Amino acid sequence: MTDVVGYLIQLGPIIFGFLIGIIPGWVILKGKIHQLTEFFIAVDEAIYDDAVSEAEFRKIFEKGRALFEGAFAFKKK
Numbered sequence: 001m002t003d004v005v006g007y008l009i010q011l012g013p014i015i016f017g018f019l020i021g022i023i024p025g026w027v028i029l030k031g032k033i034h035q036l037t038e039f040f041i042a043v044d045e046a047i048y049d050d051a052v053s054e055a056e057f058r059k060i061f062e063k064g065r066a067l068f069e070g071a072f073a074f075k076k077k
Helices: 002-047 054-068
Strands: none
């Protein structure tokens, strides 16, 4: 019985730290999946009529920019 308690005391902080790291990561991942979906919907709407207007291009560009916002390529020094 005391061995079990000892293991729980040792593993508790590891499990707690894992949960603290995984929950925000999951929220970020869900947001990026949503942005990717919006990007592909904008592309699909633009190419439906085989002609991409300037407004459609700008919409696709903004959706793409939002998707990669926060990536290393857009960070300013």
